[in-house]
Each structure stands twice: as C-alpha cells, then as structure tokens.
Amino acid sequence: MHSKSKVIWIDGVSCYGCSHSFYNYPEIKELLEKIELIYHPLLPSNEFKFQRCDILIIEGAIKNNFLRLDFDLIELISKLINLSKKIILIGTCSVYGGIFGEGVLFNKENKGKFFKYKDKIISIPGCPPHPEWIAYAIEMILNKKRLILDKENRPKEIFSYTSHMGCVRNEYFEWKIDAKNFGEKEGCLFYEQGCQGPYTHSSCNKILWNEVNSKPRAGTPCFGCTEKTFPKKNLFKTETFMGIPANIPLGVSKRAYLTLAGVAKSLKNERLERKLIDDSE
Amino acid sequence: MSKEEKKLEIMKTALNLFAKNGFYNTTIADIAREMGMSVGNMYNYFPSKESLAKELLIYTSKLFGEELKKINEMDISSKEKIKKIVELYFKMAKEEPELVDYFMRVYLSNKEIFANGCEGMLCVSAFVTEIMIFFEEGVRRKELKNQDFFAAFGLFMGYLGGLVFLFREGILGKDIEEYTNSVSENIYNALKI
Numbered sequence: 001m002h003s004k005s006k007v008i009w010i011d012g013v014s015c016y017g018c019s020h021s022f023y024n025y026p027e028i029k030e031l032l033e034k035i036e037l038i039y040h041p042l043l044p045s046n047e048f049k050f051q052r053c054d055i056l057i058i059e060g061a062i063k064n065n066f067l068r069l070d071f072d073l074i075e076l077i078s079k080l081i082n083l084s085k086k087i088i089l090i091g092t093c094s095v096y097g098g099i100f101g102e103g104v105l106f107n108k109e110n111k112g113k114f115f116k117y118k119d120k121i122i123s124i125p126g127c128p129p130h131p132e133w134i135a136y137a138i139e140m141i142l143n144k145k146r147l148i149l150d151k152e153n154r155p156k157e158i159f160s161y162t163s164h165m166g167c168v169r170n171e172y173f174e175w176k177i178d179a180k181n182f183g184e185k186e187g188c189l190f191y192e193q194g195c196q197g198p199y200t201h202s203s204c205n206k207i208l209w210n211e212v213n214s215k216p217r218a219g220t221p222c223f224g225c226t227e228k229t230f231p232k233k234n235l236f237k238t239e240t241f242m243g244i245p246a247n248i249p250l251g252v253s254k255r256a257y258l259t260l261a262g263v264a265k266s267l268k269n270e271r272l273e274r275k276l277i278d279d280s281e
Numbered sequence: 282m283s284k285e286e287k288k289l290e291i292m293k294t295a296l297n298l299f300a301k302n303g304f305y306n307t308t309i310a311d312i313a314r315e316m317g318m319s320v321g322n323m324y325n326y327f328p329s330k331e332s333l334a335k336e337l338l339i340y341t342s343k344l345f346g347e348e349l350k351k352i353n354e355m356d357i358s359s360k361e362k363i364k365k366i367v368e369l370y371f372k373m374a375k376e377e378p379e380l381v382d383y384f385m386r387v388y389l390s391n392k393e394i395f396a397n398g399c400e401g402m403l404c405v406s407a408f409v410t411e412i413m414i415f416f417e418e419g420v421r422r423k424e425l426k427n428q429d430f431f432a433a434f435g436l437f438m439g440y441l442g443g444l445v446f447l448f449r450e451g452i453l454g455k456d457i458e459e460y461t462n463s464v465s466e467n468i469y470n471a472l473k474i
C-alpha cells in the first residue's frame with residue numbers, strides 16, 4: 001500500500017473563512033482520511049516544521065514584515081513552495097489579494113510575488129470558496145487527474161461558468177424585469193441591486209451553497225467575490241453610466257447588449273409581470 | 282432592380298406623399314400611382330400601409346443609427362461629438378426634410394400605427410442604441426454628468442426636434458445650420474459634468 005499524500009495547509013493574512021467553508025464539506029471526514037494532514041492552523045495536526053509535501057494549501061493574503069509560525073510570511077511561503085509538488089491557493093485573498101491585500105499568484109490585476117511558480121499552482125478563488133471547489137481540487141490531485149486550468153490557473157470545470165448561469169432569476173434577466181426589493185422571489189438583481197453574476201466566474205448557481213441556495217437565488221446580489229476586482233464598493237447598487245449598466249455580461253459587445261436589452265424591454269412577458277405566488281386561481 | 286431596391290424606392294415615394302398629404306390621407310393606391318405600379322403589384326412589396334410605415338421607420342432609424350455610429354467611433358471628445366450630432370441632424374433637416382418630418386409627424390404623433398410590432402424601442406433601436414452608447418461613453422470618460430438616461434435624451438433630442446420644427450414652420454430668423462454652434466454649446470453645457 002502506498003503512503004498517503006502529505007498536505008500542509010498554511011495561513012497567511014486570513015479571517016479563516018476559507019477554512020470554515022471547508023469544514024462544511026459533507027465528506028470532510030472521508031477526505032481527511034485519505035491524506036496525511038501535516039499541518040493546519042486550526043485542525044488537529046503536528047507542530048509545524050519545514051518538510052516536503054505533495055500539496056501545499058495557502059489560505060489568506062501575503063504581507064511584508066508579517067510574522068507567521070515565527071517566520072517572515074514571505075520567507076515561509078517561499079521555502080514551502082520549493083518543498084511542495086503542487087500548490088492550491090484557497091480564497092480570493094490568496095489568489096488575488098481580496099480583502100487583505102496582496103495575493104500569492106496575483107496582486108489584484110498584476111502578477112504577484114510568486115508568479116514564477118505558476119506551473120504548479122491551482123487557483124480556487126472565492127470569499128470564501130465553496131467547500132466542493134476546494135475538495136474538487138484536492139481530489140483531482142490525489143487521483144492524479146489532469147485539471148484543465150484557465151489563464152489565471154482556475155479549474156475550468158468550476159470557473160468557466162458565471163454565477164449568473166443557473167440562477168432561477170434568468171427569465172427576469174432576459175425580460176429586463178428588476179427586483180424591487182431584496183428577498184423578493186420576483187425580478188433580477190442586475191439592473192438596480194448590484195448583482196455581478198453575469199460577469200463573475202463561479203459556479204455558485206450550479207453547485208449550491210449548503211446544497212440548497214445561492215445569493216442571487218435568495219434575493220441578494222452576487223458580490224463578484226471570486227474576481228480580482230473584489231471587493232468593490234457599493235455592493236448593493238448597480239453602477240450605471242447614464243442609466244446604462246457600467247459592466248455588461250461577459251462576451252457580448254456593448255452595442256449588441258443594448259440592442260437586445262432594448263428589444264426585450266419593449267416587449268412584455270405578462271407571466272413575469274405578476275407575482276409568482278398569490279392567492280388568485 | 283432588386284426587390285430591396287424597389288422597396289426602397291416605394292418607401293421614398295411614400296415618404297414624400299406622407300410628408301405632403303399626411304399619413305391618413307395617403308392611400309396605397311396613391312403610392313402605386315406615383316410609382317407607376319398597379320395596386321396589386323404594390324402588395325407584393327408591402328402587405329399594408331402600416332407595414333410600409335413600419336419599415337420606413339426602421340429604415341430611418343438605421344440611417345440615423347449608422348451615421349451616429351460613425352461619430353461614436355471617432356476618437357474625439359463628447360463636446361466635439363455633440364457638435365457632430367447637431368450638424369448631422371440639422372443637415373438632414375435641410376437635405377432630407379421629408380425624412381425628419383416623417384419621424385416627427387408620423388412616428389411621434391401617430392404611435393397607434395406602430396402599436397403592432399413597433400412597440401417601445403423595437404423599430405428605433407438602431408438609433409436609440411447609438412445615443413445610449415454616446416451617453417454611456419461620455420460618462421465613462423468623465424466628460425458628461427451621470428444622470429437618468431431619459432432626462433439627458435429628452436434634453437438632447439427634444440431641443441433638436443424643437444428647432445427643426447421651428448425651421449420647418451419657417452419661424453427661424455436664420456438658416457438652421459447657423460444655429461449649430463450655439464445649440465451644440467447649450468447642449469454641452471447642460472450635459473457636462
């Protein structure tokens with residue numbers, strides 16, 4: 001029997017939301033049994049010491065002159081990266097900088113300090129990332145499967161979707177019907193409430209949260225938390241220029257989008273104008 | 282002559298008649314007579330006067346839209362674009378007055394003709410889309426004030442329409458093109474950041 005894969009999970013500047021998200025993975029017990037977890041900041045593990053590992057997981061952002069495990073954080077990560085075969089960056093902080101500043105692979109839009117190690121890095125952004133996405137990356141490595149990655153090293157299986165895909169409000173989006181308030185069943189949140197679903201890479205509406213729901217489904221806008229631009233300001237308000245959304249769905253020209261939107265707005269879908277559930281027959 | 286070319290010719294003839302005699306006073310038979318065609322043959326091109334009116338509207342909107350698109354794609358400031366749009370509009374009013382008349386008198390005052398298949402923006406989308414792009418880019422470049430689309434649209438188009446109306450009624454003291462600078466200036470001042 002061959003030995004289990006060795007995993008080190010290290011925390012940079014972090015709120016531990018990523019770890020907590022992972023704890024919600026329904027099969028976490030089985031997954032942890034498949035690996036040898038050498039170090040994790042919160043889960044039971046041995047005292048930290050430098051050693052070779054198969055998978056290095058980094059949660060949280062990086063920062064100069066920041067102590068972690070009695071080492072300078074940047075030095076700690078440098079050494080560990082050289083000792084590991086594969087690296088999974090977990091959370092938007094770790095991939096792009098996110099809430100806490102600078103990422104490992106990217107510094108927001110620019111190349112990050114550890115960009116030269118791109119070939120062994122897998123990015124799983126999200127604030128936090130869905131537990132299934134984290135588990136997916138680990139399992140693929142454990143099973144020696146090839147991960148197809150995009151330009152920012154995100155697995156396409158998860159991030160070639162937009163969070164708009166699969167939202168139950170898609171019909172309202174098509175017919176340009178706004179949600180007037182949060183939490184309503186009717187309407188799309190793109191026009192007024194700030195939803196970033198149509199231009200955010202994520203599968204939140206395919207792999208549901210807690211296996212039941214997603215933000216936009218529940219009536220809260222998508223905050224674009226998987227993107228390098230996260231966090232933006234005014235998350236509950238759509239940025240518009242002269243009433244026209246400043247950001248339009250991925251892959252369509254502004255002219256084409258406006259033409260289509262104008263046509264849809266001029267026509268009516270009477271079913272969608274009404275409440276979904278009311279007392280009438 | 283291809284079917285499309287023939288259609289265009291019929292539309293132009295109709296345009297003149299609508300402008301001269303009004304939409305309701307013009308019949309398909311009048312248009313056919315002017316074209317030297319039989320009424321029956323006319324129906325091969327347009328099944329009804331309403332469908333002709335609708336296609337004419339789409340045609341006009343595309344024509345304006347294409348010209349606006351050229352302006353939108355120029356690498357110039359919003360201020361300069363405003364002037365170009367005003368120039369275009371006033372030039373059209375002088376050179377193709379029937380077209381402008383049609384747009385103002387038939388489309389804007391007889392909207393019921395267009396209730397079926399031309400609702401809202403449907404037939405004027407080529408034109409309105411370009412205006413939207415013009416405004417959106419002006420705000421994005423921090424040249425125009427960010428405000429409600431229709432507040433800006435009404436100010437721009439209403440003002441131009443009003444002047445063309447005065448011009449067509451023979452009320453303007455000067456040639457309409459002499460107003461280009463002052464009108465462009467006023468529009469820019471009203472829309473700028």
Ligand code: SF4
Pocket residue numbers: 013014015016017018059060061090091092093094098099100126127128129
């Ligand atoms: S990505 Fe979000 S959840 Fe994860 S450490 Fe950063 S702030 Fe916390």
Ligand code: SF4
Pocket residue numbers: 163164165167168169170171173187188189190195196197198216217221222
């Ligand atoms: S609420 Fe957001 S995710 Fe849902 S359909 Fe509208 S834009 Fe898309």
